[in-house]
Amino acid sequence: MLLTTSVHFLFLVFLGMLSLVLVLIIIVLFYSFLQYREGMRVSGWIKIIDAKISEAIVYDEQELSSDIHFKKLADNSSFRKLFLNKLVDSEKKFSGSAKERIKDLFKQYGLYREAMHKLEQKKTYLIAGGIQELTVMDSKEAVPKIASFLSHSSEQVYQEAQYAMVSLKGFDGLGFLSTASGKISEWQQLRLLLSVTKIPDNSEAAIESWLKSNNASVIIFTLKLLRKFQLLSFYPMVISLMEHSSVEVRAEAVQTLLSLENPSTILQLIEMYSGQPIEVKLEILRVMKISKDKVCVGLLKEELENSPVSGIKVQAAEALFSLGQQEYLWQLIQDESSSEELIQIVKYALQEKVC
Numbered sequence: 001m002l003l004t005t006s007v008h009f010l011f012l013v014f015l016g017m018l019s020l021v022l023v024l025i026i027i028v029l030f031y032s033f034l035q036y037r038e039g040m041r042v043s044g045w046i047k048i049i050d051a052k053i054s055e056a057i058v059y060d061e062q063e064l065s066s067d068i069h070f071k072k073l074a075d076n077s078s079f080r081k082l083f084l085n086k087l088v089d090s091e092k093k094f095s096g097s098a099k100e101r102i103k104d105l106f107k108q109y110g111l112y113r114e115a116m117h118k119l120e121q122k123k124t125y126l127i128a129g130g131i132q133e134l135t136v137m138d139s140k141e142a143v144p145k146i147a148s149f150l151s152h153s154s155e156q157v158y159q160e161a162q163y164a165m166v167s168l169k170g171f172d173g174l175g176f177l178s179t180a181s182g183k184i185s186e187w188q189q190l191r192l193l194l195s196v197t198k199i200p201d202n203s204e205a206a207i208e209s210w211l212k213s214n215n216a217s218v219i220i221f222t223l224k225l226l227r228k229f230q231l232l233s234f235y236p237m238v239i240s241l242m243e244h245s246s247v248e249v250r251a252e253a254v255q256t257l258l259s260l261e262n263p264s265t266i267l268q269l270i271e272m273y274s275g276q277p278i279e280v281k282l283e284i285l286r287v288m289k290i291s292k293d294k295v296c297v298g299l300l301k302e303e304l305e306n307s308p309v310s311g312i313k314v315q316a317a318e319a320l321f322s323l324g325q326q327e328y329l330w331q332l333i334q335d336e337s338s339s340e341e342l343i344q345i346v347k348y349a350l351q352e353k354v355c
Contacts, residue, residue: 042082048070050086052067052105053086053087056102056104057101080111087106087111090102091103091136092136111137112139115134115142119142119145124154128157131157131160131161132160134146139168142168143165146164146165146168147165151179162176162180163192166192166195167195170195171196171199171200174210180215180217180218182215183215184215189220193225199231207226207231207234216244216249220252223249223252223253226238226256226260227259230260231260232261239257239268242276247280250277250280250283251279251280251283254284257269266287266288266295269284269288272284278309278311285300285312285316286319288300288319294324296319297323300320301328303315304332304342304345310341313342314345314348317348320349321350329349329350330350
């Protein structure tokens with residue numbers, strides 16, 4: 001009797017486990033079916049959207065046929081999000097009139113509110129994505145809202161906001177530099193520089209204030225701006241930055257001084273050289289090599305023969321080669337009093353240039 005009861009109990013347990021497994025299998029199959037159906041639906045939407053974009057690019061506006069089916073699909077929230085993503089991706093691939101046609105689709109189907117809705121979200125990637133979409137679609141009406149994110153705690157968000165301001169407003173969009181406290185990365189600086197196409201006539205006061213910023217990355221970006229637009233009038237301010245507390249600012253100032261092409265630049269750099277950190281000295285030596293101004297030969301020879309820093313010796317040797325001092329370099333190699341390190345550095349410089 002006891003054995004029969006145990007077997008019956010085990011049988012019920014087995015049936016229960018089998019039922020549970022079957023239910024799980026059904027759930028997985030049903031979920032997979034839904035995923036497959038959703039994937040097929042999205043795949044179909046992509047084909048429809050691609051066709052719509054191609055049609056808008058190829059045909060004139062008056063030649064476009066009314067597409068009732070597309071308009072109905074455009075009322076679907078998921079479809080609109082996909083449509084917006086495809087428009088943004090497509091805009092990056094085209095230029096000229098094709099780019100403008102894509103922006104027209106953005107306006108025609110009211111996708112502005114889709115992008116703006118993302119700015120109301122709490123997730124940073126959604127906010128950054130919305131800013132990027134509004135920027136790509138040249139939505140200047142969104143500038144006031146985007147400006148509110150310039151002080152956002154998320155680096156991803158405030159960087160997109162910075163880029164948006166400059167892309168949509170040009171030089172005037174750089175106003176955030178006056179209050180920027182976070183570091184502006186090299187990549188971000190490049191993006192901003194590419195977005196600024198001209199400097200207005202009344203920009204001197206703003207640029208001067210940025211060169212006096214407490215944020216070293218703001219100064220460095222401004223120096224690059226001076227180089228890009230050859231703003232020669234700021235040369236004296238750049239010279240004064242050779243005493244800045246930031247080594248990075250000083251090194252950037254050296255590059256800018258060379259770019260601004262003042263005849264006294266090399267002489268001034270020679271005068272300042274001895275009091276500079278090693279990183280800045282190396283930058284000055286690179287500038288001397290590029291300038292090919294023979295006035296610096298004396299300093300270069302002194303550094304090559306007496307500097308305790310190998311990197312400085314290498315830069316000095318390469319600069320001397322560029323300045324046509326090959327005979328002097330060969331004499332150093334043959335001089336028995338030259339150290340083994342010096343000989344190797346000079347040989348390296350000569351071999352590199354010969355190759």
